[in-house]
Amino acid sequence: GDSVTQMEGPVTLSEEAFLTINCTYTATGYPSLFWYVQYPGEGLQLLLKATKADDKGSNKGFEATYRKETTSFHLEKGSVQVSDSAVYFCALSDEGNKLVFGAGTILRVKS
Protein backbone atom coordinates (compact mmCIF):
# COMPACT_ATOMS: atom_id res chain seq x y z
CA GLY A 1 0.00 0.00 0.00
CA ASP A 2 0.87 3.66 -0.10
CA SER A 3 3.37 4.89 2.48
CA VAL A 4 5.33 7.98 3.53
CA THR A 5 8.75 8.05 5.16
CA GLN A 6 10.15 11.20 6.73
CA MET A 7 13.33 11.91 8.59
CA GLU A 8 13.36 11.20 12.28
CA GLY A 9 13.63 13.99 14.77
CA PRO A 10 13.91 15.89 16.78
CA VAL A 11 15.64 18.43 14.59
CA THR A 12 17.18 21.22 16.66
CA LEU A 13 18.28 24.42 14.92
CA SER A 14 19.32 27.90 15.90
CA GLU A 15 17.21 30.83 14.81
CA GLU A 16 17.87 31.90 11.17
CA ALA A 17 19.33 28.50 10.26
CA PHE A 18 18.35 26.68 7.05
CA LEU A 19 15.83 23.88 7.44
CA THR A 20 15.37 20.70 5.43
CA ILE A 21 13.04 17.88 6.45
CA ASN A 22 13.24 14.93 4.08
CA CYS A 23 10.14 13.10 2.90
CA THR A 24 9.84 10.23 0.42
CA TYR A 25 6.75 8.34 -0.62
CA THR A 26 5.57 5.12 -2.20
CA ALA A 27 2.34 5.17 -4.17
CA THR A 28 0.77 3.16 -6.97
CA GLY A 29 -1.00 6.10 -8.60
CA TYR A 30 -0.42 9.84 -8.85
CA PRO A 31 -1.02 11.21 -5.38
CA SER A 32 -1.26 14.76 -4.15
CA LEU A 33 1.39 15.62 -1.56
CA PHE A 34 1.00 17.70 1.58
CA TRP A 35 2.88 19.08 4.55
CA TYR A 36 0.78 19.51 7.68
CA VAL A 37 2.01 21.24 10.84
CA GLN A 38 0.96 20.82 14.46
CA TYR A 39 1.95 23.69 16.75
CA PRO A 40 2.07 23.01 20.51
CA GLY A 41 -1.44 22.71 21.90
CA GLU A 42 -3.09 23.15 18.50
CA GLY A 43 -4.66 20.92 15.87
CA LEU A 44 -3.20 19.82 12.55
CA GLN A 45 -3.24 22.46 9.86
CA LEU A 46 -2.22 22.45 6.24
CA LEU A 47 1.12 24.15 5.58
CA LEU A 48 1.44 23.59 1.82
CA LYS A 49 0.53 21.17 -0.94
CA ALA A 50 1.39 20.09 -4.50
CA THR A 51 -0.93 18.16 -6.75
CA LYS A 52 1.29 17.06 -9.66
CA ALA A 53 4.91 16.44 -10.57
CA ASP A 54 7.23 19.48 -10.53
CA ASP A 55 4.66 21.61 -8.68
CA LYS A 56 6.11 23.72 -5.87
CA GLY A 57 4.01 24.39 -2.81
CA SER A 58 4.88 27.37 -0.64
CA ASN A 59 3.55 29.14 2.43
CA LYS A 60 4.99 31.22 5.30
CA GLY A 61 8.50 30.94 3.82
CA PHE A 62 8.34 27.14 3.58
CA GLU A 63 8.68 25.40 0.21
CA ALA A 64 8.49 21.85 -1.13
CA THR A 65 8.71 20.54 -4.70
CA TYR A 66 6.94 17.40 -5.93
CA ARG A 67 9.73 15.26 -7.43
CA LYS A 68 8.26 12.26 -9.19
CA GLU A 69 11.63 10.90 -10.35
CA THR A 70 12.92 10.64 -6.77
CA THR A 71 9.46 10.20 -5.16
CA SER A 72 10.29 12.99 -2.75
CA PHE A 73 8.68 16.11 -1.27
CA HIS A 74 11.33 17.66 0.99
CA LEU A 75 10.35 20.64 3.14
CA GLU A 76 12.71 23.64 3.20
CA LYS A 77 12.89 27.06 4.80
CA GLY A 78 15.72 29.49 4.40
CA SER A 79 15.62 31.04 7.86
CA VAL A 80 13.70 29.45 10.71
CA GLN A 81 12.22 31.31 13.66
CA VAL A 82 11.44 30.18 17.19
CA SER A 83 7.76 30.32 16.26
CA ASP A 84 8.34 27.54 13.69
CA SER A 85 8.88 25.03 16.50
CA ALA A 86 6.25 22.35 15.89
CA VAL A 87 5.70 18.84 14.58
CA TYR A 88 5.73 18.56 10.78
CA PHE A 89 3.90 15.76 8.95
CA CYS A 90 4.39 14.79 5.32
CA ALA A 91 1.34 13.13 3.77
CA LEU A 92 -0.03 11.87 0.48
CA SER A 93 -3.58 11.64 -0.74
CA ASP A 94 -4.87 9.04 -3.13
CA GLU A 95 -7.85 9.28 -5.50
CA GLY A 96 -10.29 8.85 -2.65
CA ASN A 97 -8.64 11.65 -0.66
CA LYS A 98 -7.51 9.30 2.08
CA LEU A 99 -4.46 10.89 3.72
CA VAL A 100 -1.49 8.65 4.50
CA PHE A 101 0.86 10.35 6.96
CA GLY A 102 4.49 9.97 7.83
CA ALA A 103 5.47 9.59 11.49
CA GLY A 104 6.15 13.30 11.95
CA THR A 105 9.32 15.29 12.62
CA ILE A 106 9.70 17.45 15.71
CA LEU A 107 11.42 20.78 14.99
CA ARG A 108 12.90 22.79 17.84
CA VAL A 109 14.30 26.25 17.12
CA LYS A 110 16.50 27.90 19.74
CA SER A 111 16.90 31.66 20.06
Add this chain to the structure above:
Amino acid sequence: EAGVAQSPRYKIIEKRQSVAFWCNPISGHATLYWYQQILGQGPKLLIQFQNNGVVDDSQLPKDRFSAERLKGVDSTLKIQPAKLEDSAVYLCASSPHSASYNEQFFGPGTRLTVL
Protein backbone atom coordinates in the same frame (compact mmCIF):
# COMPACT_ATOMS: atom_id res chain seq x y z
CA GLU B 1 -16.16 30.37 9.44
CA ALA B 2 -16.32 27.94 12.34
CA GLY B 3 -13.84 25.08 12.27
CA VAL B 4 -14.30 21.39 12.97
CA ALA B 5 -15.62 20.88 16.50
CA GLN B 6 -14.93 17.83 18.63
CA SER B 7 -15.93 16.78 22.11
CA PRO B 8 -14.90 15.83 24.64
CA ARG B 9 -11.30 17.10 24.48
CA TYR B 10 -10.07 14.56 27.03
CA LYS B 11 -11.43 11.23 28.28
CA ILE B 12 -10.04 8.72 30.77
CA ILE B 13 -11.69 5.32 31.06
CA GLU B 14 -10.94 1.84 32.37
CA LYS B 15 -10.30 -0.99 29.92
CA ARG B 16 -13.46 -2.81 28.82
CA GLN B 17 -15.54 0.35 29.28
CA SER B 18 -17.30 2.11 26.41
CA VAL B 19 -16.64 5.61 25.09
CA ALA B 20 -18.07 7.86 22.39
CA PHE B 21 -16.63 10.85 20.58
CA TRP B 22 -18.56 13.51 18.72
CA CYS B 23 -17.60 15.58 15.68
CA ASN B 24 -19.29 18.51 13.94
CA PRO B 25 -17.62 19.25 10.58
CA ILE B 26 -17.39 22.57 8.79
CA SER B 27 -20.76 23.55 7.40
CA GLY B 28 -21.29 22.29 3.88
CA HIS B 29 -18.42 19.81 3.90
CA ALA B 30 -19.60 16.55 2.36
CA THR B 31 -16.68 14.38 3.39
CA LEU B 32 -15.83 13.50 7.00
CA TYR B 33 -12.90 11.48 8.31
CA TRP B 34 -11.91 9.92 11.62
CA TYR B 35 -8.21 9.35 12.29
CA GLN B 36 -6.39 7.66 15.17
CA GLN B 37 -3.06 9.19 16.22
CA ILE B 38 -0.99 7.10 18.60
CA LEU B 39 1.75 8.95 20.46
CA GLY B 40 4.85 9.32 18.28
CA GLN B 41 3.09 8.29 15.08
CA GLY B 42 1.25 10.02 12.26
CA PRO B 43 -2.53 9.91 12.10
CA LYS B 44 -4.08 6.77 10.61
CA LEU B 45 -7.45 6.82 8.85
CA LEU B 46 -10.16 4.81 10.57
CA ILE B 47 -13.20 5.68 8.48
CA GLN B 48 -14.27 8.07 5.72
CA PHE B 49 -17.85 9.22 5.08
CA GLN B 50 -19.23 10.89 1.97
CA ASN B 51 -22.42 12.59 3.14
CA ASN B 52 -23.99 9.85 5.30
CA GLY B 53 -22.47 6.89 3.44
CA VAL B 54 -19.26 5.03 4.31
CA VAL B 55 -16.56 5.32 1.62
CA ASP B 56 -13.70 3.51 3.37
CA ASP B 57 -13.68 1.66 6.69
CA SER B 58 -11.00 -0.88 5.82
CA GLN B 59 -8.82 0.07 8.81
CA LEU B 60 -11.62 0.30 11.38
CA PRO B 61 -11.45 -2.53 13.97
CA LYS B 62 -15.09 -3.42 13.52
CA ASP B 63 -15.22 -5.85 16.44
CA ARG B 64 -14.99 -2.90 18.82
CA PHE B 65 -15.20 0.36 16.86
CA SER B 66 -18.29 1.78 15.20
CA ALA B 67 -19.11 5.11 13.61
CA GLU B 68 -22.12 6.78 12.14
CA ARG B 69 -22.94 10.02 10.39
CA LEU B 70 -26.66 10.52 10.57
CA LYS B 71 -28.18 13.09 8.21
CA GLY B 72 -24.76 13.65 6.66
CA VAL B 73 -23.64 16.22 9.21
CA ASP B 74 -22.48 15.30 12.74
CA SER B 75 -20.66 12.06 13.38
CA THR B 76 -20.08 9.82 16.37
CA LEU B 77 -17.24 7.32 16.86
CA LYS B 78 -17.71 4.65 19.53
CA ILE B 79 -15.37 2.14 21.12
CA GLN B 80 -16.90 -0.81 22.96
CA PRO B 81 -15.13 -2.34 24.81
CA ALA B 82 -11.93 -0.28 25.02
CA LYS B 83 -8.47 -1.83 25.21
CA LEU B 84 -5.24 -0.37 26.52
CA GLU B 85 -3.91 -0.02 22.97
CA ASP B 86 -6.81 2.31 22.07
CA SER B 87 -5.09 5.11 24.02
CA ALA B 88 -4.56 7.77 21.37
CA VAL B 89 -5.79 11.08 20.04
CA TYR B 90 -8.88 10.71 17.83
CA LEU B 91 -8.99 13.35 15.13
CA CYS B 92 -11.97 14.34 13.04
CA ALA B 93 -11.46 16.11 9.73
CA SER B 94 -13.70 17.36 6.94
CA SER B 95 -13.32 18.48 3.34
CA PRO B 96 -15.70 19.93 0.76
CA HIS B 97 -15.59 16.71 -1.25
CA SER B 98 -13.35 13.71 -1.79
CA ALA B 99 -11.05 14.89 -4.60
CA SER B 100 -7.43 14.04 -3.82
CA TYR B 101 -6.24 17.65 -3.96
CA ASN B 102 -8.71 18.77 -1.33
CA GLU B 103 -7.38 20.16 1.90
CA GLN B 104 -8.70 18.39 4.96
CA PHE B 105 -9.54 20.59 7.95
CA PHE B 106 -8.84 19.00 11.31
CA GLY B 107 -10.50 19.43 14.65
CA PRO B 108 -8.55 19.74 17.93
CA GLY B 109 -8.89 16.03 18.67
CA THR B 110 -10.03 13.96 21.65
CA ARG B 111 -7.26 12.51 23.79
CA LEU B 112 -8.32 9.09 25.11
CA THR B 113 -6.47 7.37 27.94
CA VAL B 114 -7.43 3.77 28.70
CA LEU B 115 -6.26 2.52 32.12
